[in-house]
Amino acid sequence: MFTLGSSHRFFLYGGAVDMRKGFDGLSGLVRNTLDRDPLSGEVYIFLNRNRTLVKLLHWE
Template identity: 70%
Template sequence: MFSLSSSHSYFLYQGRCDMRKGFDGLCGLVSAELDRNPTSGEVFVFLNRPRTHIKLLHWENGGFVLYYKRLEKGTFSLPKAMDGHVSLSWAELVLMVEGIQIQKSIQKTRFHI
């Protein structure tokens, strides 16, 4: 309960979101704009226009969970590789939420089954 991990899929809403939206409004954006099912168990990430507020919408057994963070200073920065892609990795999300911006990085290839 109330846990997000690297096993989830993360999707960033590319538009700017009105942070007054609640569960139903955000589910409407997921269905209409991202063309995904809000109750799939995936995590959906929403930012406001100045990128000072972030909401994460997630379906768990029995209902929706909404994570909300408001910055008092600074902004959330988008990952560099966001050229039209809406999918985020767990690492990209953590870096974005924690305010860590990597200027230059090289990801070495790893074996995947």
């Protein structure tokens, strides 16, 4: 389990995401769309089209 705090930087992905995507698919979005490194320790937030589901991508 991990904790989120003020020491982390958070990035919200602006588009709707297919929640069937796993680590590799979400990492690809971070690299190609946000032009960031998914292994940087930052937290990336993804929402589905209806904004009813959320996924966080974080690697330490």
